[in-house]
Amino acid sequence: MDFESKVSDLAKGIKSSIIRELLKYASEPGFISFGGGVPDPETFPRKELAEIAREVVEKEYRFALQYGTTEGDPLLKAQYIKYLERWEGLKDLKEKNLLITVGSQQALDLIGRTFLDSESIIAISQPAYLGAVSAFKMRNPRFLTIPLSDDGMETEILEKKLRSLTAAELKKFKFVYTVPNFHNPAGVTLTLERRKHLLELAERYDFFVVEDDPYGALRFEGEHIPSVFKLGGMDRVVLLNTFSKVLSPGLRIGLVIAHESVISKLVKVKQGVDLCSPSLTQRIAARYMERYDMLERLRKTLAIYREKKDVMMKAFEEHLSDLDAHWTRPKGGLFSWVVLPEGFDTLEMLELGKEYKILWIPGAAFHVDGSGQNTMRVSFCLPSKEEIEEGVRRIRKVVEAYKSSKVISR
Ligand SMILES: Cc1ncc(COP(=O)(O)O)c(C=O)c1O
Structure with a gap:
């Protein structure tokens, strides 16, 4: 059977993720x-989770080993509503404002299916999270790409781009x-200023904001900034959260927090995708939240991430500062972003990276238009x-070797 001839146009258009391909090398000795942007497995509270998992299976099997509702475990929702009140100061959230998904990746997919047609227009940052781009691309929308500065998405440029859309295009935005x-x-x-500006634009041009926030709780420096959801409310913002970076990605639990009219649409779409999220991991997470303070327990991990980030920043100063390169200095999360001078191609350089046993993610992978050749994403959380x-x-050695092979005169 020639399955190839039966494959849909959609599937034909999907390229395999470069990140997946690259990470295969990461486990070779000496590399x-x-x-990878994944948490350190040593930070997973495995003893506590093992104990809870056993109890949940033995005592709550009627729920935990059964199909659940598409909306998600009410117990987990109740715990999460308390968490959002404490952590984000979000009041008056009800069960009907939450949907539990299989990771926030599923939430992105459901949002694409629910809101996008091939004529639709959306705006994303450049660079952007690859998983979101892949999910939205399934619906074939037009992307407006908005550059990022150290202050996040340049909402001034977003405003300019919105202003240049015709009335008919704005309707599709x-x-x-x-x-x-x-x-x-x-x-x-x-x-904060740009968050407010974004919301002003949302009002003026009548669009909503999808706020994807897997890393907000991973702040290791500076002050917490109110979420766009907190500032703009559920009439303008759909908030996505996940347990992946604060507890464990293996649980595959994400959440959509939104107006009930949005949630009910997403629920209908999710029904056709997977009926419900796994009851077992939802109940384990609910019991975990009941017993432990997730964020308190994260403190030790965050102190480690901060130290590692500092080591990376110092090493960049030492080895890259004479290169006309620059990089971001994150106050939380897992990533920094390095911009090398024009002429470097971090994808091409990976061949040398393999020789020197060092791996990064080439920045072009995060650009919908394929630009960003001289950029790379580096994560400091695992090494x-x-x-x-x-x-x-x-990396410096690779840069030198690449320069001599390419005769980049800098
Ligand atoms: C910005 C962003 N959104 C969504 C996800 C997907 O996370 P989840 O494990 O919840 O599907 C990730 C994972 O790295 C991410 O970085």
Whole structure:
């Protein structure tokens, strides 16, 4: 059977993720990887989760081993509503304002299916989170790309681009997708002023904001900035959260927090996708939240991330500052973003990276238009401090080797 001839146009258009391809090398001996944006498995509270998992299966099997509702476990929702009140100061949230998804990746997919047609227009940052772009691309919308600065998405440029749309195009403009805290891949945070500006634009041009916030709780420096959702309310903002970076990505639990009219639409779409999110992991997470303070327990991990970030910043100063390169200095999250001088191609450089046993994610992967050749995403959360120092030293060696192979005169 020639299955190839039966494949849909949609599936034909999907390229395999470069990140997945690259991470295969990361486990080879001697390799240092700045590639993966995943938490350190040693930070997972495995003893506590194991104990709870056993109890949940034994005592709550009627719920936990059964199909659940598409909306999600009411117990988990109740716990999460308390958490959002404490952490984000969000009041008056009800069960009907929450949908539990299979990671926030599913939430992105459901949002694409629910709101986008091939004529639709949305705005995303450049660079942007690859998973969101892949999810939205399934619906084939037109992307407006908005550059990022150290203050997050440049809402002034968003305003200019919106102003240049015709009335007919504005009608098709659905939402702005933003990762406001410790952006993946760029590591930058949207300032309070820009959050407010974004909401002003949302009012003026009548669109909504998809606020994807997996990293907000991972702040290791500076003051918490109110979420766009807190500032703009559920009439303008759909907030996405996840347990992936604060507890464990293996649970595959994400949440949509939104107006009930949005939630009920997403629920209908989700029914056709997977009926419901896993009852078992939802109940484990609910019991975990009941017993433990998730954020309190994260403190130790955050102190480690901050130290590692400092080591990386110092190593960049030492090894890259004479290069006319620059990089972001994150106050939380897992990533920094390095911009090398024009002429460098971080994808091409990966061949040398493999030789020197150092890995990063080429920045072009995060650009919908394929630009950003001279950029790279580097994560500091998994390698040890020694590996971070050595890894940056290796990046410098790769830069030198690439320069001589390309005769980049800088
Ligand atoms: C910005 C952003 N959104 C969504 C996700 C997906 O997370 P989840 O594990 O909840 O599906 C990630 C994962 O890295 C992310 O960085």
